[in-house]
Amino acid sequence: MQSKQYSVKVYECSIDDEEKFIAFFDTNYALFKDHLVVINGYLSQRIKDYLNSKSLIFINNIKLPRGRTRKAIEEEIEAKKREYDIDKIIAKTELEKLSKRLQNNLTVLDDIIRSGRELNVDGDLLLLNRVNSGATIHTTGNLIITDLVEGSVRCDGNFMILTTSSKANVLFHGEEIENRFLEDRLNRVELKNREIVITPVFKKEINWVL
Amino acid sequence: MGIVIAVISGKGGVGKTTAVANLGLGVAMNNKACAVVDFDIGQRNLDMILGLENRVVYDIVQVMDGEATLKQALIKSKVNDNLRFLAASQIKDKRVLNSQKVYRLIRELKENFDYVILDSPAGIESGFEHTIEFADAAIIVVNPEVSSIRDADRAIGILDSKSQKVKDGGEVAKYLIINRIVANMVQSGEMLKSEDILDILNIKLVGKVPEDSGVIDASNQGKPVILDRHSIAGQAYKRISARLCGKKVDMKDVEVSDSSLFKRITGIFR
Numbered sequence: 470m471q472s473k474q475y476s477v478k479v480y481e482c483s484i485d486d487e488e489k490f491i492a493f494f495d496t497n498y499a500l501f502k503d504h505l506v507v508i509n510g511y512l513s514q515r516i517k518d519y520l521n522s523k524s525l526i527f528i529n530n531i532k533l534p535r536g537r538t539r540k541a542i543e544e545e546i547e548a549k550k551r552e553y554d555i556d557k558i559i560a561k562t563e564l565e566k567l568s569k570r571l572q573n574n575l576t577v578l579d580d581i582i583r584s585g586r587e588l589n590v591d592g593d594l595l596l597l598n599r600v601n602s603g604a605t606i607h608t609t610g611n612l613i614i615t616d617l618v619e620g621s622v623r624c625d626g627n628f629m630i631l632t633t634s635s636k637a638n639v640l641f642h643g644e645e646i647e648n649r650f651l652e653d654r655l656n657r658v659e660l661k662n663r664e665i666v667i668t669p670v671f672k673k674e675i676n677w678v679l
Numbered sequence: 680m681g682i683v684i685a686v687i688s689g690k691g692g693v694g695k696t697t698a699v700a701n702l703g704l705g706v707a708m709n710n711k712a713c714a715v716v717d718f719d720i721g722q723r724n725l726d727m728i729l730g731l732e733n734r735v736v737y738d739i740v741q742v743m744d745g746e747a748t749l750k751q752a753l754i755k756s757k758v759n760d761n762l763r764f765l766a767a768s769q770i771k772d773k774r775v776l777n778s779q780k781v782y783r784l785i786r787e788l789k790e791n792f793d794y795v796i797l798d799s800p801a802g803i804e805s806g807f808e809h810t811i812e813f814a815d816a817a818i819i820v821v822n823p824e825v826s827s828i829r830d831a832d833r834a835i836g837i838l839d840s841k842s843q844k845v846k847d848g849g850e851v852a853k854y855l856i857i858n859r860i861v862a863n864m865v866q867s868g869e870m871l872k873s874e875d876i877l878d879i880l881n882i883k884l885v886g887k888v889p890e891d892s893g894v895i896d897a898s899n900q901g902k903p904v905i906l907d908r909h910s911i912a913g914q915a916y917k918r919i920s921a922r923l924c925g926k927k928v929d930m931k932d933v934e935v936s937d938s939s940l941f942k943r944i945t946g947i948f949r
């Protein structure tokens with residue numbers, strides 16, 4: 470298949486007054502002789518004959534495909550830019566909302582959790598008091614307990630920091646953690662590569678120069 | 680207006696009723712008008728320990744139902760004029776109680792006495808809840824053993840959520856009595872230390888009562904052990920009663936064995 474692509478010059482108009490039209494074409498014939506004439510609206514036999522006599526190629530009532538002007542293209546780019554800016558603003562507010570939610574999702578408690586109490590926390594929990602034997606705590610987020618845990622603890626977050634006694638019952642992501650790993654010291658329990666890692670948290674010791 | 684103190688424990692058999700009888704008498708001995716009320720409907724015991732079994736005519740349920748007036752039902756103690764006793768019903772059970780009746784009774788008692796001491800039933804059912812509902816303060820009695828501590832912990836938890844005072848935005852004062860301490864066993868590590876108990880329960884200590892064989896005999900005789908000058912438990916209850924009446928009494932360390940020579944020597948000068 471052989472094909473060619475080229476632009477054509479078009480003269481487009483509609484006819485109100487046939488006399489005037491013919492007069493206009495007579496005077497400007499040299500200018501239009503290479504143009505494709507597009508007539509919108511009614512086209513009389515007289516005009517057809519006239520155009521044929523002038524051997525001008527014409528078509529009636531047709532919508533030609535149009536390349537966009539530079540201005541239009543610029544406008545489009547501008548619009549896209551604006552849209553992109555809006556997207557960016559939305560993304561920013563969404564992020565702010567998310568971070569706010571995260572902050573709001575941290576519960577800080579200084580209650581002693583007594584036997585028989587069941588504390589379910591949606592999100593993170595920072596508990597500054599004891600968990601007594603017979604009490605239950607469940608968090609969907611991270612868990613930090615600064616005092617001794619003697620009750621039962623379930624945590625489904627990324628990490629938990631706690632000290633337990635031998636009476637405690639600790640489940641991390643459904644996995645029971647033996648008390649002997651957690652007793653008598655502060656521990657960090659976290660999930661790393663789908664493995665539960667327990668690290669004792671020691672006080673930082675000063676290394677003296679010998 | 681008097682103060683209403685509920686004596687609770689959670690677990691049974693730790694010496695709640697004994698404590699109520701002795702503290703009631705102790706407070707009365709400090710010249711305060713005191714009423715002790717047995718809230719253990721259906722299992723009344725306090726009358727025996729106070730030695731007032733044969734005097735019971737009307738009981739708490741009859742007062743609440745309007746079958747008798749409070750004045751008719753209150754029994755005067757044989758040993759102290761400041762002490763009155765209101766017996767529990769032995770026939771009915773705790774289902775007959777309801778908040779409105781309890782509130783009316785306690786309000787009337789408060790108007791007439793400086794101290795109203797309520798003997799709570801063991802456990803944490805409705806009887807217990809009604810006892811603590813309108814109390815201004817609670818005395819928690821524990822033995823130095825884990826099951827007693829856990830039950831007390833649970834009872835404190837319920838106290839902190841169900842009490843009317845807490846519902847109104849206030850706080851119920853909570854005091855701890857550690858009962859039946861055996862000094863030798865604490866020292867050898869077989870019995871829980873007071874420090875550990877206080878750590879777990881996190882409330883104020885009002886007194887420690889040592890184990891004393893005289894308590895059982897005193898209960899059987901209907902003469903609270905506080906009347907016995909030589910009883911170590913009686914002395915402990917005397918100190919606690921004085922503290923409840925606002926007197927400053929130094930803590931006596933009952934966990935240190937009295938049999939040591941040093942103690943015997945200081946004992947002479949006391």
